[in-house]
Amino acid sequence: MAREVTSPLDVDRVRKDFPILQRRLAGDHPLVYLDSANTSQKPQPVLDTLTEHYTRHNANVARAVHQLGEEATAAYEGARDTIATFIGAPSRDEVIFAKNASEALNLVANTLASGLADDPRYRLGPGDDIVITEMEHHSNIVPWQLAAQRTGARLRWFGITDEGRLDLAQLDELITPRTKVVSLVHQSNILGTLNDVALIAARAHEVGALVLVDGAQSVPHMPIDVRELGVDLLAFTGHKMCGPTGIGVLWGRSEVLDALPPFLGGGEMIETVAMEGSTFAAAPHKFEAGTPPIAQAVGLGAAADYLSGLGMAHVNAHVESITAYALNMLADVDGVTIIGPDSPVDRGGTISFTLDGIHPHDVGQVLDEHGVAVRVGHHCARPVCVRYGIPATTRASFYVYTTTDDIDALADGLERVKRFFG
């Protein structure tokens, strides 16, 4: 059964950083956590940063002249620097903190739909096209449906091939001079597919369209440089990259952020307020209404530091090797069909599959009774399930702490599932 994997990470040492991995579950099973695409676990340095922040530096930011306020502001704005470096942003002012990736995606859709931008390139209306793909997470579908409904713009999308790849045959017919914005996922959270963002962005820019990339699954897993990606906006979320819940990021090119009108209104996003009317701060503050998720941003900075300490290239290589191992193991389990690319090329560490005749809910439940945590359902990407004519999938997803033992436990568990319902 055993296949060799070589990984640049010392996984045993990495695992010691994650206290939850010591957890014993019901029946005294050790935790086999294969649900990192849903949310990742948190390493001790991130937890320590949170505690240290709350017990020593807690204050509101930006508006205080006192020492705690200055420390909290330095920590919060320092996290912005860290994230800017992490994704290669040319300027720290291009990094906006949101509550999650969904808010970041909605921010773009809503400001384009609001009609309040001065420059017509940033106003959606009748005659405009919005282009997405069939493999988007609901968070990159519904905001555009609502935007189309509000503005009269038309929503179009790339389909998916049988192999789980974007069907780019109609690239030039789908992205046309009518297209104002193209929003697509970098790595699919259900199929694992890694999309050729640069290719699509090039076509979009040819016709003058904006390109927003949903990096919720890619930013945690591979080195990302926004300049190399060649896109205009990038959304991602903290909790999938070792950070706290309650924090996400929107990066955008300065020119684009300057042209977008404000999103939510309130404290901190203003320049001056009078009852008769208000003016707004420059980005990033223009898009950060109210008290931001301060401790969460600081925690996300610590998470980025933790990942940089491991090295994002190493993180990527580790997940790749585990994925190759898992694809092999699953190929040996009778009745398993991979939904999405079944070879370890241009794909991430997220594998969806079906098990003949057994519903994913039942698969997940029986696995859980052996301590193996996977996700079952449509994974907030229901159109993909519809595309493949299945109600749901079982999904195993990997991260820095995933071992080949975890994969073996999954394969064993699947055999038990089959015996149980056989």
Next chain:
Amino acid sequence: MAREVTSPLDVDRVRKDFPILQRRLAGDHPLVYLDSANTSQKPQPVLDTLTEHYTRHNANVARAVHQLGEEATAAYEGARDTIATFIGAPSRDEVIFAKNASEALNLVANTLASGLADDPRYRLGPGDDIVITEMEHHSNIVPWQLAAQRTGARLRWFGITDEGRLDLAQLDELITPRTKVVSLVHQSNILGTLNDVALIAARAHEVGALVLVDGAQSVPHMPIDVRELGVDLLAFTGHKMCGPTGIGVLWGRSEVLDALPPFLGGGEMIETVAMEGSTFAAAPHKFEAGTPPIAQAVGLGAAADYLSGLGMAHVNAHVESITAYALNMLADVDGVTIIGPDSPVDRGGTISFTLDGIHPHDVGQVLDEHGVAVRVGHHCARPVCVRYGIPATTRASFYVYTTTDDIDALADGLERVKRFFG
């Protein structure tokens, strides 16, 4: 100098719960934290809850069948129960988690402005009035300015008297059958004024208008029962009530939440998604797009439990007695002018003042050099400063851990400020 205060709280014991109060600042000054209206400090039980959550129960909610997922979901939904009880909500489904009070206020303004509601009572348009007050926080001004701009509705507001009270002389002229929504602050974060919400709500309901209350400053400080308040919607924020940053709450009557269209789109807020169109979940999930601030909601639940443990009536009485003491002390400092009610009646534990001839920034800075943390500026309520013809104020604000020693340190500090700039 000493005046007696009687408080039902054992403040020395309470202070032991807040680790940051042991902090020594530059020059080895102990921390005198008088900026709780900006953000409150966090007690150990809240910090322990966060750590326990991340190290034992961390998982995404609602979508997992595994044990961690069920535990995380139980914790998150349990926090919803706790908050419902804390504010006397008739149903847990009326409690929506947002990222802060600002998002909660924007949620209401944006959904009313979106034009997507079926029922015309929930659609703002030309001919409609929005009524706010001159003492609102920017977070309850700017969203309505943007809503008015988008929809053609008109924004009107109650003025303020010289004493820092709402001027209700024109109640019936301001709130008329044209009025669709009245949004007002319960307790002003700059003046400290406690508004007669019930009176205004009664008039608003007479004409069929919705009533939204900004409880960011009141919910942390007094027992609140939404049924007694007699309003339709209530927004508040976690970080001002011993909870983490990154979490806020919108409570709304079921009937109102059902009538409002969705706010942000994404995972968790849907019923079913197809590329051609989607349907939405019922409240509260309809308004919670994406992975919610899970740990933060759980932390907020712990904060509400902590406050309930002290007893909200006791919290209120303690802050009242400190406020009365502080008003007395400040009356003895030559050159101090209170901006807002100067007697301890119908006001909360937030006191703004000016010091003759010395700019608030200078006051705050010199106080800080003695470890006394106050806030200076317009406190995100610039129209109030304009109303009183001042550029800014110095503001001291109190909470469960505030002692008369803190107030004495403030009064001493003000004397030093005067000597320094004299």
Next chain:
Amino acid sequence: MSDSLYQEIILDHYKNPHGRGLREPFDAEAHHVNPTCGDEITVRVATDGATLNDLSYDGQGCSISQASASVLYELLNGRRIEDAFAVEKSFVELMQSKGAIEPDEAVLGDGIAFVGVAKYPARIKCALLSWMAFKDALSRAVATTEGGSPS
């Protein structure tokens, strides 16, 4: 293993479902979907206003949702309308009890096997799917026959 959730009775109904397949004639039909897992069920009822003459169904889903449809059929087919509604009510109560109710076998028959499911919040909807569709269909059928215009 799987003691509390996957009772033998549930597995039996899942592997050998009773009354499955959509039949004619019928007076009302309801199609319900569980959006979180994609489970679907269609339930048809035929009634003269007093008795549930036929209850037929088809769908796809997990063992819990499929077994619970089979139990639904077995318990309610051919029963009087009031009785059918009463049993339905008591099954819903059981599922919402978080496992705190001692189910009454005289009322619920094989339905008592679902007591364990009530402890798994993520699975309660699976167990209730067919029952909710049934309630919907029957309520509409009754309204129609009462309204005097049977289909």
Next chain:
Amino acid sequence: MSDSLYQEIILDHYKNPHGRGLREPFDAEAHHVNPTCGDEITVRVATDGATLNDLSYDGQGCSISQASASVLYELLNGRRIEDAFAVEKSFVELMQSKGAIEPDEAVLGDGIAFVGVAKYPARIKCALLSWMAFKDALSRAVATTEGGSPS
């Protein structure tokens, strides 16, 4: 106390401001506001395109913003335009240095007292307020005279 922020020089300029008060004639005026604290300043410049013949100002604000306007006047009034811009540039650099630059007294005169302010992020804007307004006003005045239509 207050060693690093409130230098004696700053307090002197604050208590006894130089050149304060708006004067005529002038070629351009700029009004700047610091929205976070409500500080305001109006700066006027009179120039023939080569020399800054008058720099006058009025405003309200904290000791830092008031003292810095007084220093601005003292340093730049009557100077050649290029020199004025050069000093302005070097003062801005100092304020953005986080205290890491050793200020040059030959260039900045009393302005060197603000080196401590650069360590207080919340106060940097106060120190820069009048300088930003000045830069605005002078740039416009120069553009106008260059455009050949002095007011």
